[in-house]
Amino acid sequence: MRFAPGVRRFAIPTFAAAAVLSVLAPPLSVVALAVGGFVAWFFRDPDRRPSGPGVVSPADGRVSVIRKEGEQLRVGVFMNVTDVHVNRAPFAGRVERVTHRPGKHLPAFSKESERNERVDIDVATDEGPAELSLIAGAFARRIHPYVERGEELSRAQRIGHIDFGSRADVLLPPTYGREDLLVEEGDRLRAGESIVAAQER
Template sequence: MQTQFAPDGWKYAILTFVAGVLASIITPLAAVFGIIFSTSILAFYRDPDRQIAPIGVASPADGTVSVVRDEGGQLRIAVYMSATNVHVNRAPLTGRVNEITHRPGAYKLAFSKESENNEQLQIDFEDYSVILIAGWFARRIHPYIEEGDRISKGDRIGHISFGSRADVILPPRFTEEDLAVEVGDTVYAGQTMLAFDPDEEECE
């Protein structure tokens, strides 16, 4: 199977490699570091295929669940992505993109409480939202979708360069009893179920 990479991955990797080769004129070690850094960048931008969770709400990101709380009558689940996680984000549920809002802000560490004031991109679907939050080093959020797009659960919706955070604010019908994860759990984008969907249970 051919390895996939998020957009810009090859660009940054090639730039790093070329810089290392040019610097090797000064010291041969620069070429070695160029190869190491370019390989590391490609690892950050890897985009593997996923087996999408057949039921419930899929995780929007790879990483660790860092926040689970009620927010204005809706549950908010945050996933912290470290530098070693896949950084491609996926849609937790099927729906239409109503609005995409970019909000400038600070660049605090993505796993800190203050990160909610960081630069972020909020994607509002019909009855839920995904919020992509940049970390102190990850200052580029790249959406793959536009307002009006119809998105299926597990579809790729964007990526954040290097470590960061992705939150999902669930539709009002979800309660704490529907949760399938807790703070500290490891999750995978599109693959891990964050919560059971009460609407699906009613259809059984």
């Protein structure tokens, strides 16, 4: 099983504590082991492949936002604690800019989460400009982008992860309209696999 970067920072201290507690307080060592196991499971990073042509989901979770922003559509996916938290590139393109924006840590499913800490990744695609946003949630405290300015992205490539909760948005290229969307609010998606939008060629 592959794990996202950062798993050691959380899992190793927990498992070390379990080893110490196995001598000092065996019942507590069981709790520490369970916590360590949960942390390792949370940072799991399974392989994914797109299920068809089109824009793939940037995250595991439920569609929580679909709205028009100027000439583009935004689709937001809320990740709960049981979802894989490694994010994927919805499309191929070139990274134009990676911007960290400090902010609050409000629940990622609320409308107020627009003010949360986030990392915006501007991407130039064959269909025009697009953007990916990794948004921290109430319990998330670190966003880890894997990509840098000038990097070429492939569709479904790993682009980052967020520690413990949050939301991932994709601002679709301007050539995509509502008629191209294949999802609705409340739908469950899998990062790098589920198709969010597609156009007839």
